[in-house]
Amino acid sequence: MQLKRYLKEKYAYSSRLMTRIIREGEMSVNGKPCWSTDLIQNGDKIFIQMPTEHVDLVPNTGPLDIVYEDDEVLSVNKDAGVVTHPTKSHGTDTLGNRVAAYFVATHQPVKVRFISRLDMDTSGIILIAKNKYVQHFLQSHLTIEKSKKFYTAFVNGCPVPKSGRIDLPIGLESEDGIRRKVMADGKPSVTRYQVLETYGKRQYSKVRLLLETGRTHQIRVHLSHIGCPIIGDPLYNPMVQDLGIGRTALHSSEMQTTLPKKGNITFIAPLKADLLALENRLKSL
Structure with missing residues (x-):
């Protein structure tokens, strides 16, 4: 051959x-x-x-919670409030800049190639490929058949039934806005969920979610639509709550995928301190 x-x-x-x-x-x-x-x-x-490369983002040292690293990938547990990749309004204070600084400090001449991204206020697993081949390989495996992404959310109320599948299309609420909503002519969107724990006579819940599709704001829109918006969500939760959480209580907790050399692998990102504190407050209700 x-x-x-x-x-x-x-x-x-x-x-x-x-x-x-x-x-x-x-x-x-x-x-x-x-x-x-x-x-x-x-x-x-x-x-x-692989051909030698050079870091392509401005290095800017900052906290980097590394979950896993080998010669193919780097997986980190992103903090809430941090933008994933540089934008016009966030040029050098992003996770990408922190990763670039880490690569420089550890003498790794590679570009920052994000395989997954998260909203600024969402914490959890981000995966970065260390060369173009691994990037291509992983992107081709990020399908429901080959890869799974699990999230943890703290929500108002309790979904009924306690486990199920939300299959509702999502689209832009208006052309000049950022809000999404469930709409008949939206893009197919599917989220599986399972209630892990309830608090305060089902006033709040901890929910594990699995994405079958990856639409913008998908989890946030689906949970809000079924009457269980995520605590702290400024776009989709109209309820005013004094729970001490200053951001959307959503965390990318687990990713299952396949690496070229290592094969099947699972990345797990523990809840951040602010979500653990929120969980303890809810348990005391």
Whole structure:
């Protein structure tokens, strides 16, 4: 079998990537330089060195809660209040800038390639690929069949039944706004949920959620629509509450996916301190 066919079928390497590796990186079989058209056989040892890159964002040191790291990915537990990637209004104070600073400090000449992102006020798991191949591989696996994203939310009320599937289309409320709502001509949107705990005679609940689709504000819109808006949500929860939480009580708690080398892997991000404090307050009701 040709090397390029093997790499394409087993690891989803593109022809373009293989050409770039040969030009700018290193590829060998059994210690000898090779071409992608060379034949390989069982027992051959394939070595691939990705092309050297440079950090592409302005490094800005800040807290970085690392969940997992190897030579393929970096997974972090993002703080609430931090923007994921630089924007016009957040040029150098983002998670991307913190990751760039970490890569520089640890002598890793790689670009910051986000596989997942979160709203500014949502905490939890963010996954970053360390090269273009891993980025392509993971993005192709971020489907409901190959990858799962779980969230934890603290909400008003208690969903009925206590576990179920919300299958309601979501669209923009107005063309010049950011709010979304359930609407007949919206995009298909599906969220699974399970109530983990209730507080204060079902006045509040802790809910575990699984995304089957990834629409903007999907969890927030779905929970609000069924009468259980997320505590602290400024867009979709009209209830005024004095619970000591200054942001949307939503956390990306778990991601299950597959890495090229390691195979199946689960990333788990513990609740942040403000959500743990909220949980303790709710338990005291």
